[in-house]
Structure formats: structure tokens, C-alpha cells
Amino acid sequence: MEVMMLLVYDQPGVMQRVMGEFNRKRINVETIVVGKCEMPERARIVLSILDREKAISVIEHLRALHEVIECDLVDQSRHEAYALLFHKEGVCRVTGTVEEVDLIVNKSGADRYIQAMNAI
């Protein structure tokens, strides 16, 4: 199972365009989660596909879409949790197992944070 994460503009028609690429390449999407994200007017799509080769074949096509800002496969090491830490110095992204991310969030003393457990 491959997990793909896309950062897209949050506007009507985006899902149709993104899913259109999967449709054209006859790739079945196993699961899909979409939602607004930490950035204004952006949304994140997280989805999973069974076949790695197919997943790779569609990435460049997705990146070519004007509404897709980022598109990547999430590393095979299974990131289970995800957090964004807001410091005075800037924003920091953390991924890893639930325990690792928990530990870092607690230790970091961030001003604010967003944390997603078992997100992927």
C-alpha cells in the first residue's frame, strides 16, 4: 500500500481534476481523506493506492496540474503521526510514530501546535 499526499488549492473542481488523473490511468484509490490544512486557501489530500509502480507513474502527471502545489509519496517507513509546531522562529513539521511525535511536541515548548494521530 502506498500513501500519497498532495497539497492543493482549496477551490471547486480540484478533486475532479486530481481524480481525473487516477481515472485516466485506471488506478483505483483505496482510501482518500481531504480537508483544509494549516495554510489558508490550501487543502491537503491524503490517499492510498495498492500498486507502487502505478503510484509513481501518476505523480508527474499530478505535479503538472496547476492546482497541485506539492505531490509526493509518503515514505515507506510508515509515518503514523504528524505535527506542526509554531515557534516564534517559525513553523516546524514533525512526522514519525505516535510516541515519537508526542515526545517531540511535549519537549519542544511550542507556542501552538497541530497534531494528527494515526493520520496516515
Next chain:
Amino acid sequence: MLERQNVEVMFGIPGGVLLPFYDELVQSDIRHILPRHEQCAGHMADGYARVSKKTGVCVVTSGPGATNLVTGVATAFMDSSPMVAITGQVATQVLGNDAFQEADSFSLMMPVTKHNFRVTDPKVFPETMKKAFLIATTGRYGPVHVDIPTDIFQAEITDEQMEKEVRVPKPKKNLSGLLDAIKLLERAERPTIMVGGGVTWSRAGAEIMMLSEMLMAPVVTTLMAKGSVPENHPLVLGVCGMHGRQVANYALNNCDVLLAIGTRFSDRVTGKLSEFGTKTKVVHVDIDSSEIGKNVKGRVGLVGDAWTVIHALIAGLQKRKKAATWRDRIVQLNKDCTCDYDLKSPPLKPQKVIYELSKNLPDDAILTTEVGQNQMWAAHFYKCYGKRMFITSGGLGTMGFGFPAALGAKVARPESVVVDVAGDGSLQMVSQEFATAVENDLPVVVALLNNGWLGMVKQWQKLFYGSRYKATQFTAGSPDFVKLAEAYGAEAIRVEKPSEVAEAIVRATKADVPVLLDFVVDPEEDVLPMTPPGKTSADCIKGRCQWKDGVC
């Protein structure tokens, strides 16, 4: 807004929702051409773009206007032609309510455009239009569609909104494989260059020839690249693929390093994909990173436009001496492959017509084709050199493309002779455009190869389906094309004898009205040689072809 994008000409058909747009156009200097069918508006804009290398603009109304235009836009998409297609839409208040002449053209156009917009907020209207033009010509060219509800045309727009700057992402470049590519090409004993439509668009023909002479490598072209390199050069082998020249396919299959530039390895070129280039190392250059490794996998890939990459390669390879054995052999084979197709005996053969076109057209003539046998005869036998251009629907294979594209080409380059090589099947799909040609004073020549059949499909039924013909012959006969053209106010000449061909062509090119040349050709003639679909060149059906499989 269109004037600000330096639009000089547009092809459009008005409709209810476009009335405010056309009312603005009354005071504009933009030349407007009214085709007789929306599909042809698309093809005309496409033809215009391919000749002028500027973005073609077409405008059609909502609903049926938009659905009719889909074919035109899809054709441009498959051949990477820059276009901005504007469709009117019902007013935003009723959008989504199945209003009169409403179709979801935003969704319809999505898979056949590079990008498309639906404008629902007048504030972003000007920047959307700017973006559309930018996207169409940034990176790999392509059509961009903008769907505009009728009330958006009427909304007030401030100067500030008008002046807003827009940016689109720059095309990616990845030349990290450049050194590997240079090493491969240096060591190559039998290098071959294959050029595709990308080279036509970036007009890198001269640089290709420089590289070819440096590497002593022959150049084969795809259908889309025909005309980008001079076909009277001894190292240019012509079009490869299913109906390609045998020497071109020979070079493609027997080279050790293939430098493929601006081509996407279409199935019509590769034949059986699993057998293609198994013994060959491939360097693949394309502006679109998603093309690298799409069809032919595991090769050195360079992402960038043809012109830049070729210059980088030339700089990297400077003045390395190569052995001339491969080059000499190919030049000899190229001579052997040049057959005599000046077929003088009756009945009139289509090859004879193409022969005379090739011989008698000026050096800056533009040839467009429809799709089918006429297209392949033209691709195989017509010689494109100098400023000659060859315009065809290679990707989508749209019958009825050639005639409207010829009209668009004539608009872009009125000083050149423009000839559409047509079949009787294709021409009947767009024959109404004679009205547009006459009305707008566009004296193009339609060279109709009239055999009374849907020839290419018939050929496949003959070769692969045991001559079981179905729905390929026009059993009631075609209309009298001479009378048809004359009814529209065009001139027409019927030609039945081989000896009359040349004179008719010369007469037609000098006319100041559109001319139809109705060549009544032998219906039994097939387009050969032909590599059957999904097969390799070893299975080639040769027919009249004298090729001796690369034996000198």
C-alpha cells in the same frame, strides 16, 4: 482584455450568452472569423497557432457550442498546440439549474485541456484571462479553456483588477543526466536522432542538423515533426512509424544509441512497445517531465525544451571526430529507399498527386492533411524542406481537421500557398467551411483524393479482417464535389488523368479564390508499406515498396 493579450484574430460563433461579448467586439480591431461549425473554430485556431506559433483564440457559446468545440480542443491538446478556448456560460444565478443551453463545459473540457477555468467572480476575470494565455505558452504548449458566465462579461472591472500581475510556475528543467547523455553519444557507433513535435514547436531544426552532422547521425522524424528538418538533406530519413519510410524504421531499429527529442513514443511510432529499442540505449529529451519514462522506460532522461538541450549537447560534444561508416551506409540506404512514385499509368494513383504537389508547390507552401490514407500518402511521399510546413492531426487523428486548419494557416500566413490534402470521407465532415473560405477571402487549395471509400478503414478491413467490408464504401456515391464547391462560390476542377495533375495544381495555386481539386483516384490503392499495429517492422507489409531490408 483580449486586445491586451495582443490577440489579432479570433475564430468564433456567437450565441445567446455571448451577446455582451460580441457587443464589445463591435468597437474592437480584432479580426473576427465566423466558421460554420464550432469544431472548425477550434481547428482554425489550432492551424493559426501552428503556423504563427502564437496562441490561437476561439470563442463559442454555451451548451451545444461548447460540446461541439470539444473535438477541436482535444485535437490541439494531443498535438500540444497553444490555444485559448473561450466558452460562454449561462448566468451565475442559474448555473447548475439546467438552464437553456447549459452544459457543464468546465467538466467536459477538463481532460482535454492543459488547464481550465470557470470564472464565477468578476474580480478575478482579468487575471484569469492573463493566466490562460500564460499557461498556454509556458512549458509544453497546450489549450487552455475559460468558461465565462454571461453576467461576468457585463460586470464592472476596475483598473486595479485589470493591471494585476500574474505568474505561473516555470517549467521544470532537469539536465542532471547531461553528462551521461554526452558519454553515451560519444561512444555510440550507430547513433540516430529521432525528433518529434517538440522540435517543430521550439523551431530547433537548424540545431538538430548541426548536431546530426557532428554525430554523423541520421535524423528520423515523427509525423508531428515532419517539416522541422529539411527532407532534401541526405541524413534526413523522413517519417518513421507505421506508415513511415523503411529507411527511417531501419535506422530506428538498428541504431545503438537513440537520441529522442520532443517525442512521446506514440504507439504509431514504436509498434510493439515491448520489442521497441530493446537493443538500444535511449536518451530521451522532453519539456514535459511526465513524458520521460511514460512509454519507453529506464533511459537517460533530460527535461528541458528542445532548443536549450540541443545547444547544451552541442556545447558538450564539440568537435569530436566520429567514424563515418554508419553515416555512409545510411546515406546509401536513404538513396535506395527513394522510389519512383511518378506513376503515370491510369487509373490515377494518389501517390502521383502527392508527387506533383511535392514537385510543383513553392518552397514556402503549407500543407495540411485530413486523417486517413490521404494523410499517410502525404506524410510518406511529400518532401518538406525550406520553409515548407506540414500540419496534421497526429495525436487525436481528427478527420475534418485539415480544411479548417488550412484556413487558419492562411490567416496566419496569407502570402503562402496553403494546400489541404483531403479524403472524400474527411472533407464531407467539414465541407460547409467553403462558405467561411469564400466569405473571408481565404484562397486555399483543397486537393481531394477522392476514392469513394473511407479508405484507411477499408484498408484495415482488407488486410486484417479478410476483406469483409462494412460501412466503409459510400454506396450511394459521394456528392458531386465540383458542384458542391461551386455552390459555395469556390472554383473546382475535376482531374481523372495522371497527365492533367500538374497543370491543375499550378492553376489552383495561382487562383485568388478557394479551389477544390477533385482527383478521382484508384480506390484499390492502399497505403503501403505498413507495419501492422502491435507488430514490429519485421512484419511489414510492403506492396509496391522495393525496400531490400537494409541490404545495400
